[in-house]
Amino acid sequence: MYSKIAASNVKKSFKDYAIYFLTLTLAVCIFYSFNSMGSQKALIQMKSVSKIMKVMSYVSVFISIILGGLILYANNFLIKKRKKELGIYMTLGMGKRKISIILVMETFLVGVISLISGLILGIGASQGLSTFALKLFDVPVNEYKFAVSTGAIGKTVLYFGIMFLLVMIFNVFVISKYKIIDLLIAGKKNQDVKFKNSTIYLIAFILCVGSLGVAYKSILKVGLNILDPMVLISIALGILGTVLFFFSLSGLILYVVKKNKKVYFKGLNIFVVKQINSKVNTNFISMSLICLMLFFTIASLSMGIGFKTVMDAGIKKSMPFDASISVTNKDVSYNIEDVLNKINFKISKNEKSVAHNEYVTGMKASEFLTTGDFKEDYVKFVKLSDYNKILKFKNEKEVNLTKDEVLILSNTDKFMKPINKKIINNNNRINIKGKEYLIKNPKAIEENLQTAYFTTSFFIIVINDEFLSGYKISNSVINVNYLDENREKYNKKYQKREDYGKGGFILGISKDGVYSENMVNTNVLIFTVIYLGIVFLITSMAVLALQQLSEASDSIERYKALRRLGANEKMIDKTIFVQTLIYFSLPVSLALIHSVVGIKVTSDLLNSLQKTNINSSALVAALIFIVIYAGYFYTTYVGYKNIVKSNL
Known part of the structure; x- marks a missing residue:
């Protein structure tokens, strides 16, 4: 019986929370891909690859911590959404132990499905990564052979198995702490968002502009000279300015839009503004962190391949003799x-x-x-x-x-x-x-x-x-x-x-x-930053998506009120689309501004060594970013609509 309930819940979750399964599948895919390069026969004997695989093993530990935290965060969101359902189970006489068994079975099923789908996708993605590696190591592409790494499969299963085991333990612990009354009224509890005086937000925004302005000006002046204390000061001011930006944003949006009555009272704009305000005000710390992670992703993916080109050209230029x-x-x-x-x-x-x-x-x-x-x-x-x-x-x-x-x-x-x-x-x-x-x-x-x-x-x-x-x-x-x-x-x-x-x-x-030494160091750096960049991108998009889906669950009563006031399905869908777009765009927009400055400073450093053009690598980075961003945005939008429609 419990297995049937668990299977039914997983099936239902696939429809409403595709974002969770998408994240798990991509995480497994990326993890396997970067740990499977050593299986390519044309690369096995190369010193570069052996060193890269050694570095990848260390980086993967760090990556697994990030992904483990993401999985726990996503799982916590699902548990929060299902509080009422779990409360009904308790009301019907099901004990906490039996509920825990159901959740353990669900986590196991989700883990198996995610591992299988992620590994299948990863085996395909790893072939493209291997081809990319062959080009980096100047190995003829015709030496490529299709390969599946049993070692990488075992490592992926082990790492993600530990993650899912932790999720199971976490679920059992969380259920043991809940009371029936808390579960049954969870849907009626809304977070009390306290808005401060608009003057505080205005001061914070002015400080934000000042901090970012000084940070940009300083880093553009001194460059990436790590011996100059202004580099660390610029980084600190950049982080402070980012946090102040998202802190001040909620109050600033409300203040500016309220001043324009035509915009504020047009259609359901007043509802959208309030929704965005509430979420930014609550999550400004996490949005700041997401913005900084996206900045790292954009900059690292853009400069990664360009750095390889610069180093190769610089090496040839610096070595006229044997x-x-x-x-x-x-x-x-x-x-x-x-x-x-x-x-x-x-x-x-x-x-x-x-x-x-x-x-x-x-x-x-x-x-x-x-x-x-x-x-x-x-x-x-x-x-x-x-x-x-x-x-x-x-x-x-x-x-x-x-x-x-x-x-x-x-x-x-x-x-x-x-x-x-x-x-x-x-x-x-x-x-x-x-x-x-x-x-x-x-x-x-x-x-x-x-x-x-x-x-x-x-x-x-x-x-x-x-x-x-x-x-x-x-x-x-x-x-x-x-x-x-x-x-x-x-x-x-x-x-x-x-x-x-x-x-x-x-x-x-x-x-x-x-050349050999530089190739080793350069390629290790490239693979590390690309690996971290893609994981940061997936993590950032997943957190944004889950926060929006959490907003959908918390706002059901508000959407019911809109429907009673005469809002039709098309109008409600539009509000969902607009607020999802704005919420996804806010951290990305500031990250892009950070990236323009960061890429300019890095390009100046690289150009001081060797003239380079990063257009091709920036185009590849933009393509990767757009595909993952669009995928998460669309999945979030559809999931948000499904949650709202199923409860109206």
């Missing part, structure tokens, strides 16, 4: 070739090499560039003879300079733009140690003089050898290209870092090693 070894000096002037001889490091016959030295004369970029923060950035100098050796090594045409000419190299936006604008385009001359020099190149030459983890030509001046005769070497570099195809043994040879002498250290870097 390998480089440098010795950096502080107190003593070391020459790289002498150092390698002393440590018995030999360049083999299967390698070509070229060496050059860099010098610091004490001149800083701030002496040449009056705008920007260049206080601690020294200008480096390279001899013309060394630069020509590098050009010859790269099979490029050598350059000639008179004693009054120089070349300027720079490949980062922080320096390149002001150098081109303030120095080269201005008068094409530069004053070095009291002497005017003509800049021969029409714009800053964008190239690295060694293979490195990032672009290193910040502000380099190529000058005639005589000028640097009295200065000590600050950095000495030897660049190497391999002549045979056995790259692995050479890569291991050049991956080294060790101290050398007084105030110096040797750093060896290979192109393949840098």
